[in-house]
Amino acid sequence: VRHGALIGALVxxxxxxxxxxxxxxxxxxxxxxxxxxxxxxxxxxxxLTPRFPGGATLAATVDSAPVYQAGVATAGxxxxxxxxxxxxxxxxxxxxxxxxxxxxxxxxxxxxxxASPALDPGRQYVYSYGLDGKAHKxxxxxxxxxxxxxxPQTITLKTNVEKGASGLTIASNGGTNHLLVxxxxxxxxxxxxxxxxxxxxLASGAQAVFNAMCSDQSVHL
Numbered sequence: 001v002r003h004g005a006l007i008g009a010l011v012x013x014x015x016x017x018x019x020x021x022x023x024x025x026x027x028x029x030x031x032x033x034x035x036x037x038x039x040x041x042x043x044x045x046x047x048l049t050p051r052f053p054g055g056a057t058l059a060a061t062v063d064s065a066p067v068y069q070a071g072v073a074t075a076g077x078x079x080x081x082x083x084x085x086x087x088x089x090x091x092x093x094x095x096x097x098x099x100x101x102x103x104x105x106x107x108x109x110x111x112x113x114x115a116s117p118a119l120d121p122g123r124q125y126v127y128s129y130g131l132d133g134k135a136h137k138x139x140x141x142x143x144x145x146x147x148x149x150x151x152p153q154t155i156t157l158k159t160n161v162e163k164g165a166s167g168l169t170i171a172s173n174g175g176t177n178h179l180l181v182x183x184x185x186x187x188x189x190x191x192x193x194x195x196x197x198x199x200x201x202l203a204s205g206a207q208a209v210f211n212a213m214c215s216d217q218s219v220h221l
Contacts, residue, residue, distance in 0.1 A: 021068040022119035024167025056099025060086035064116040065167060066094075069123060074102055074141045081140065083119070087112035089131035093143060103143035107131045109159050110186075116167035118179065120202065127179055129155065129164030135181050135200065150205030155181050155198050157220045161191030170202070177202045194221050 019036040026034050040048075066084040072093075074081075080096040089107035094100070107113075109131030117128040123140070130136050134152035138145050145152070156162040165184035170177055179200040185193040196211040209218050 020070060020119065020123070022121070023067055023169055024065050024116040024118075028169055028171035030167070030169075051096075052099050056094075058084075058086070058094070059092065059101060059104065060088045060090045062086050062092075063112060064114050067117050067119050067126070068096065069119050069126075069140060072140050076102065083117045083126045083128070083140070085113055085115060085117055085128050087114065089113050091117065091126075091128045091130075091136070091138065091143070093126075093140070105136070105138060105143050105145065107134075107136065109133065110163070113164060114166075115164035115181070118168035118170050121170065121177055127168050127170075129168065129181060131159070133157065133159040133162070135164075135168070135179065135198075150200075150207070153179075153181075153198070153200050153205070153207060154220055156183050156196075158191075158193060161185055161193040162195075165195075196221075 019034055021034065024030060025032050062084045064085055066082040068082050070080045072079055072081045079102060081102060082094040082096050084092050086092065088111055089109060091105045093102040095102055107130030111131060113129060113131055115129040117126050119126050125137050126140050128136050130152065133154065133156040135155050136145055136152045155164060162183045163186060164181060166182050169180040171180060179202055181198045184195050185191065194211050194213050196209055198207055198209055200207045209220060211217050211221065214221065
């Protein structure tokens with residue numbers, strides 16, 4: 001994804017279908033390896049061709065990795081969707097077959113945003129960082145946002161010097177799924193930002209904060 005254009009790739013020219021790619025690097029360990037992949041391998045990787053030879057124009061520039069979910073029920077039918085966060089805070093669901101936008105939700109604040117979204121293990125929601133310094137929860141099929149129960153979740157109170165920095169990650173601990181969001185400063189490394197990690201219990205909405213530079217302070221500074 002570059003300069004506002006989406007360049008997809010497939011082996012051969014058949015319909016797009018695959019195991020979900022729910023977060024950056026596929027899994028919580030960011031292994032980058034999909035164990036269910038049986039189509040693409042060392043013997044046929046040279047057959048990769050552009051999914052959209054001329055590019056599929058996006059509404060905004062994206063500087064982070066998309067995530068993918070197959071078989072999503074939308075108003076236009078069942079689609080395979082790519083979810084991505086644009087640098088201007090626009091969260092987009094893109095039809096992986098046509099490259100067209102299925103739905104979008106804007107967020108406003110200081111740019112750019114560089115964090116990748118993450119898909120809920122239940123396949124009903126996608127989580128994304130917003131320029132307002134919060135993590136947002138949207139329905140995958142129509143983009144309707146969940147409000148209440150702690151959502152949207154505060155990630156930083158200092159959006160002028162801190163931003164969501166990396167791919168949102170979902171990890172399990174003792175059978176409980178947690179959404180992990182990390183922050184860093186903007187280009188130039190300026191201001192009194194405190195890089196930190198926020199862990200959100202997806203069942204209860206409760207969160208915990210770890211500040212890298214002030215580890216004795218488990219609050220949003």
